[in-house]
Amino acid sequence: MGDDLVQRAHWGNLEGQNWAGLARLSTEETEGEISSDATSEEAGPRFVTGRDIKSTEEQERDGRGFVESRGGRCVHTYMEPDTSAWKRKRVRLPDGSIGYRVVRPVFEGALEDLKRGKAPNGERIDGLIVYDIDRLTRDPRHLEDAIETVEHYHWPIIDITGTLDLLTDNGRAMARVVVAMANKQSADTARRVRRNHKARRDRGIPVGGTRPFGWQEDKRTLDPTEAKHIRDAVKRLIEGASWHAIVADWNRKGITISRPPGGAVRPPEY
Template sequence: MRLGGYARISLDKDGEELGVERQRRDYRQVAGVRPGWEVARDYIDNDVSAFKRNVVRPEFERLLTDLQSGVMDGVIAYDLDRLARQPRDLERLIDVFEDRPELVFCTVTNDIDLSTSDGRTMARVMVAFANKASADTGRRVARKHRELADAGKNGGGFPPFGWKADRVTVDPEQAELITKAHDALLAGTRLSTITAEWQEKGIRTSRNTGKPITRVALKGILTNPRLAGFRAVKGQKHIGLDGKPVLGVWEPICTPETLDAVVAVLEGVKSQYKANNLSNNHKYLLSGILRCAECGTRMIANMRSSWKEGSKGSRFMYRCPATKDGGCGKVSRAGEPLDQHIVNLIHEAEARLKAPASEPAEWPGAARLADVEQEISELISAMNGKRISAATAIAMLEPLEQERDELGYERNRHTVEQMKTTAATVDLPEEFERLPIERQRAVVMKHIKAIVVHPAGRGARKFNPDLLDVVWAA
């Protein structure tokens, strides 16, 4: 009898798989004393819940498939609740045993035969009780977490990135990484660029799974409300009974204004680039900034197929695209000398316009936003205290919340634009070279609206700056 051994544990904080290994050892020992039984394959779902309805257990799914197809002659597990804590999962398993009554079923802790009516009934009762126990535990845990959140205290799980194991003291190295990433995002650097930099440095999340950090994980780190000192529940600021966000007992890493601006950037605040149809998702410095003098179409860049390592020619070309939607395809220019010429012009412009740094302009709506947030807080507090009805409070809250969201959007946009303006100023050519391409483009577009490229004529090979019309920003 070729049996599939199934082991599962809901939480494995250290990732050492000790719990599932104990289960595997026990069910293999039981199978070893049964004549003719062999555990042909282990199906292990480590650190996976069987109670949460939205969780897919890959090894459980594979076990069902192998039982249905006849690859396995039965299943052995430590206990029934390792296999199923949701009645619907049990019913799927029972369907397989009804289709194939010759299948073997065994657990270490008790004997249940899913091929018989009595065994299936007993299994349904046991899973129902296990499901209720999980639900009761979930309610108690949720209530406990709510109490901790209301008090601004830490919950369970792994220490959040940016803090030490006590969850209160800031980790200086991780905090510096977060601060630099925030500054880069607000200055126009793409999240994917920062993700690649963290991966290159070997930075891991607090779970330390050994895998490179992902874009999704990095976004979660950089938008965590606790960075600004707020207690978070499921990634959102926790609102207390007084209608205000609850502050935590830990040291913050950034200001609320910075966090809101970062969230706005990652959620897609409209910027000057999008308003001008100049997406910042470019690999080349002047893509979309150059325009063909013959037809006015924005020029694009691509690598030269004939370029070879060690050759003196430019690796890429800017071209007017010949497409059905526009573009004559008549104008092209070697990319590297053109880029270098424009960079030199930018540095000259920076030197001429260099002025003492001024304080960032204050956002004029700050006072009104504070008043609106205070009014919202007072209304929620009055509703919770039964001083006004819920219907009255909701009717008064809706216009205030709409105004708060609009003001918040304007504040975030103001912050982002201030950061972009600051970041678009560089002191040295060496510093410019170290910037990611999106930041370099921001510096260029601070000074230049467009560059019109005229045809070079037949046989022209030497770069001629006189064939460029630079349209400077006001």
């Protein structure tokens, strides 16, 4: 049955099949290209991100339309908002050692569900569809996981733009090349972003984003009240207080960061 599913997907025949979609959105600067229309020094470069490509809703709609136009049903969509398919994080591996991996639990869960042939809602799934290869991954390790699912478990993964072909040997070889180049593009862009931010920092030019706590909206003028809170907190740390004690104290007093998640201060994570 598995080989037949892959062959039928290769022919574009999804009649009677159940498919799941994967819709990924990345808003990271490091996955975008620096726009050439950014000429203002104060404004800085504008980064084109996944949001400029396709929203998750558009990806879901287009994937559903593609499957239904070929006789299939779209029974579930794995939503992966604000997720990097390239940036690695420090993680603890199953053997207890430390490694650096792209962390995408939704993507990994989708592959495991596909191998079992069952979506989270209990529906049978026969394949996975994405908008294009860039929405699937920019990480060679994750690409190999997807290739394994197709080649050895015989569950098809396809896209709607024609940039992804994991159903044939030639297509898999080309996918490896494309993902390797996309990975390099992300690394190059990240390097340019870091250099741009360093140059702006050295010249005292603020970068985008929410104002830092302790500064006013121009990001150059100290906020007297918030700056005092920071100085007091630093003094307490030097005297031996813990981050958690300071955070708890700030929350009791109603002191919030410039853009608080849920209105509260959280201790730093390491």
